[in-house]
Amino acid sequence: MNDAVLVTGGAGFIGSHTVATLRAAGRRVVVLDDFSTGRRENLSEWTGDPQVEVVEGDVRGEVGLLLAGHGPFAAVVHLAAQTSVVRSIAAPIDDLDVNLRATTRLALWAAAAGARRFVFASSAAVYGEPCRVPVAESEPTTPLSPYGAAKRAAELYLGCLGPLHGMQTVCLRLFNVYGPRQDPKSPYSGVVATFLARARAGEPLTIFGDGEQTRDLIYVGDVARAICLAVEAGSKEHVLGDMTAGPPEPAGINIGTGREVAVVELAAAVQRACGVKAEAITFAPARAGEIARSAATTDTAAEMLGFRAEVELDEGLRRTAAWL
Numbered sequence: 001m002n003d004a005v006l007v008t009g010g011a012g013f014i015g016s017h018t019v020a021t022l023r024a025a026g027r028r029v030v031v032l033d034d035f036s037t038g039r040r041e042n043l044s045e046w047t048g049d050p051q052v053e054v055v056e057g058d059v060r061g062e063v064g065l066l067l068a069g070h071g072p073f074a075a076v077v078h079l080a081a082q083t084s085v086v087r088s089i090a091a092p093i094d095d096l097d098v099n100l101r102a103t104t105r106l107a108l109w110a111a112a113a114g115a116r117r118f119v120f121a122s123s124a125a126v127y128g129e130p131c132r133v134p135v136a137e138s139e140p141t142t143p144l145s146p147y148g149a150a151k152r153a154a155e156l157y158l159g160c161l162g163p164l165h166g167m168q169t170v171c172l173r174l175f176n177v178y179g180p181r182q183d184p185k186s187p188y189s190g191v192v193a194t195f196l197a198r199a200r201a202g203e204p205l206t207i208f209g210d211g212e213q214t215r216d217l218i219y220v221g222d223v224a225r226a227i228c229l230a231v232e233a234g235s236k237e238h239v240l241g242d243m244t245a246g247p248p249e250p251a252g253i254n255i256g257t258g259r260e261v262a263v264v265e266l267a268a269a270v271q272r273a274c275g276v277k278a279e280a281i282t283f284a285p286a287r288a289g290e291i292a293r294s295a296a297t298t299d300t301a302a303e304m305l306g307f308r309a310e311v312e313l314d315e316g317l318r319r320t321a322a323w324l
């Protein structure tokens, strides 16, 4: 049990919650983060904890040198990424370098270093506009952005590198993640962080389009639990799926709640959570390239990982508002 789990991007929004679930499961954790968006204060809970080591560095760099002396590694959770769809359209080569090239290099290093499992944060963006909602993993993937294309390509690379190098790879297709530590000031921030920050500041919420577009909003604590289950799957009796034979088919596992929430419905829920009046909403033109509907099927995650989201939207919003 002394083998570590490497968490790239471990000082970030999803990463720091993942460190918490892995520590709660008794794992030694090594965080690799370049602190471009990650923050040291997200890890302050583990200051002085010898079971949490923090290495500052870029996943595009010489990971082997950066991590020398921190192993051995049982598993890698790869969350460090270029996370913005908008930026991937403006700078697709930079997105490719981080989200595909660095992921592939990291996986090759992980296999050579003896890691038995590689858990990758993929995205609902691999589906583009889903053919059906809720969308199953077996549906076609037609990404609409370089970001989605690089995430899908990384799934395909991991799908062949894993068996070639004797490492299990698990790609988690994360839907719209929200919760404490999601930076509301970032221009790329998610709708929940933006809405909560504006409602708190007494500013009107801006809805793009008619607000009837839907998303599957999943609380970050649930996502961190899914990631931890993906690390541990096969080593605990509550896991239903057989993860011992190699990567699951299909190559990705949806991580969502299965519930579609319209943006207008979310705006009302945010206002309830903050005690703000319902008329404080303005409408603006729909964003270019916007998808109409999104929600996950959840059966694969339940079967493979024993995972179901537990935190209801109102509760997740309350917890996030309390953190702001």
Ligand code: UD2
Residues within 6 Å of the ligand: 083, 084, 085, 123, 124, 125, 175, 176, 177, 188, 189, 190, 191, 192, 194, 195, 206, 207, 208, 209, 213, 215, 263, 287, 290, 291
């Ligand atoms: C999410 C992911 C993105 C990618 C994509 C795949 C986030 C932050 N982004 O983009 O990385 O995975 O899914 O499909 O998780 N909205 C408003 N007002 C606002 C802000 C947003 O109406 O002030 C609407 C927006 O037009 C959209 C919805 O809220 O319909 C969600 O927006 P988002 O930026 O949180 O996430 P999304 O789904 O566009």
